Amino acid sequence: MTLIAALPFLPEAVIFDMDGLMIDSERVSIACWSQAAQELQLPFADDFWLGLVGLGDRDCEQLLLQHISADQVAALYARCHDLYEARTQQGLPLRPGIMELLQLLQAHGIPRAVATSTRQPRANRKLAAAGLLPYFDHVVTSDQVAHPKPAPDIYLLAAHKLGKDPARCLALEDSPAGTRAALAAGMTAIQVPDLVHPDEALRALGHRIVDSLHDAHALLLPLLSR
Structure with a gap:
């Protein structure tokens, strides 16, 4: 040190x-955001998700709304939530x-x-x-x-x-x-x-x-x- x-x-x-x-858990969260966006064919670079680290949901939503519609944000959140819940049930280190x-x-x-x-x-x-x-x-x-x-x-x-x-x-x-x-x-x-x-x-x-x-x-x- x-x-x-x-x-x-x-x-x-x-x-x-x-x-x-x-x-x-942050690596898992970023992987879920990225996978959900790819499945929904939303235009985000891989490094975009790092900007969400440590932020609350409202701030994340505001950042996303700068790039996609409210309906797309809702769909992205729903899919990411499902992916993340599945991963967390397996246990996180x-x-x-x-x-x-x-x-x-x-x-x-x-x-x-x-x-x-x-x-x-x-x-x-x-x-x-x-x-x-x-x-x-x-x-x-x-x-x-x-x-x-x-x-x-x-x-x-x-x-x-x-x-x-x-x-x-x-x-x-x-x-x-x-x-x-x-x-x-x-x-x-x-x-x-x-x-x-x-x-x-x-x-x-x-x-x-x-x-x-x-x-x-x-x-x-x-x-x-x-």
């Missing part, structure tokens, strides 16, 4: 994104290091929540299927807030449900949109990029960027060992 600044305090709670951070990190936080009594752009009840189904649901006190989803990521609403609600000051919370994210949401909420953020890497504008925000959840674990361990 490149030398990363130590965390400034022991977080009173840790809030996790889900897709791409804990569950290796976990990102390296997530179980060790959750077990560490659990052992030290640090409260934990999920803040995901995925809607209920799909979020709970995915977390349960992955064996992650028991590790969390709350699961906050995009349909519970007025404004999805990159707005701070979802992180503010997660902190509220945990009864914690956002300024004393640590957020773990993979996507640019999610990282901006956590920072806008006033949280300390660690970004673990997956498919979409931070550009210079995002790096300029000064948050910690690490290669893996093992690195996030290493940043927390000294504080938990005191």
Whole structure:
């Protein structure tokens, strides 16, 4: 790991994104978008789907409407949903290091929540299927807030449900949109990029960027060992 600044305090709670951070689902999602578009003969380049990573449904729909009609968007969503549900029922792999990190936080009594752009009840189904649901006190989803990521609403609600000051919370994210949401909420953020890497504008925000959840674990361990 490149030398990363130590965390400034022991977080009173840790809030996790889900897709791409804990569950290796973004690649599956992109494959389903791409397959659905090809089946419907819709004109999208392969790299278009990366732009949807970390966004809520409403923002995804707005991006799609710049290229296709509302009826085509509805058909694309329906087919992608069917493909994705079939894939998730087969089980999705976990990102390296997530179980060790959750077990560490659990052992030290640090409260934990999920803040995901995925809607209920799909979020709970995915977390349960992955064996992650028991590790969390709350699961906050995009349909519970007025404004999805990159707005701070979802992180503010997660902190509220945990009864914690956002300024004393640590957020773990993979996507640019999610990282901006956590920072806008006033949280300390660690970004673990997956498919979409931070550009210079995002790096300029000064948050910690690490290669893996093992690195996030290493940043927390000294504080938990005191």
